[in-house]
Amino acid sequence: xxxVMQNPRHLVRRRGQEARLRCSPMKGHSxxxxxxxxxxxxxxxxxxxxxxxxxxxxxxxxxxxSAEFPKEGPSILRIQQVVRGDSAAYFCASSPxxxxxxxxxxxxxxxxx
Amino acid sequence: xQSVTQPDxxxxxxxxxxxxxxxxxxxxxxxxxxxxVQSPGQGLQxxxxxxxxxxxxxxxxxxxxxFKRSQSSFNLRKPSVHWSDAAEYFCAVVPNQxxxxxxxxxxxxxxxxx
Numbered sequence: 001x002x003x004v005m006q007n008p009r010h011l012v013r014r015r016g017q018e019a020r021l022r023c024s025p026m027k028g029h030s031x032x033x034x035x036x037x038x039x040x041x042x043x044x045x046x047x048x049x050x051x052x053x054x055x056x057x058x059x060x061x062x063x064x065x066s067a068e069f070p071k072e073g074p075s076i077l078r079i080q081q082v083v084r085g086d087s088a089a090y091f092c093a094s095s096p097x098x099x100x101x102x103x104x105x106x107x108x109x110x111x112x113x
Numbered sequence: 114x115q116s117v118t119q120p121d122x123x124x125x126x127x128x129x130x131x132x133x134x135x136x137x138x139x140x141x142x143x144x145x146x147x148x149x150v151q152s153p154g155q156g157l158q159x160x161x162x163x164x165x166x167x168x169x170x171x172x173x174x175x176x177x178x179x180f181k182r183s184q185s186s187f188n189l190r191k192p193s194v195h196w197s198d199a200a201e202y203f204c205a206v207v208p209n210q211x212x213x214x215x216x217x218x219x220x221x222x223x224x225x226x227x
Binding site: 004006033035042043044045048055056058059091093101102103104105106107109 | 147149154155156157158159162203205213214215216217218219220
């Protein structure tokens with residue numbers, strides 16, 4: 001059973017470009033979570049989605065960031081007009097549902113130059 | 114403020130020695146509790162979890178953790194450390210049954226000396 005898949009593993013963007021990060025959950029999992037890991041801040045929750053619905057986006061920055069989990073295909077975390085401060089590791093996790101045992105993907109390392 | 118605290122930023126133990134990594138939380142109700150391990154450049158692997166019941170839980174790779182309600186703690190232990198255990202360890206909490214997000218501690222980096 002394949003684990004959580006994320007691509008790309010590494011992504012380099014220039015300031016002002018868009019970054020698209022993809023996450024395919026484990027088979028049978030319909031709940032997806034995105035986290036960001038910054039060296040000085042640790043791992044922080046960004047958003048929780050189920051198919052076609054955003055359930056909790058309390059950790060998402062108010063501007064430039066968006067997420068979706070369509071009926072078909074992977075979940076996408078989109079960052080518009082990237083800035084240097086967006087450089088981080090972005091992790092996706094999935095779970096089959098309550099009680100919230102989350103399995104993580106390998107992450108996407110975003111570097112903004 | 115509600116939080117998850119891992120008091121030790123960095124710990125070094127000798128190979129074969131025992132290990133205990135500390136984790137404290139400050140949430141009113143008993144949360145769901147987790148320990149994850151992260152090797153450099155990798156994702157997080159779930160070591161073990163506590164939802165309810167027996168307060169001593171067994172995980173993968175020979176790890177165990179004990180939930181102590183009176184101390185709001187969930188410390189991770191291993192009786193004999195192997196060099197391959199060197200990694201960063203994160204304690205995480207879902208504060209209550211209505212919660213969704215994992216709240217992480219800052220992590221403890223484990224080094225293993227020979």
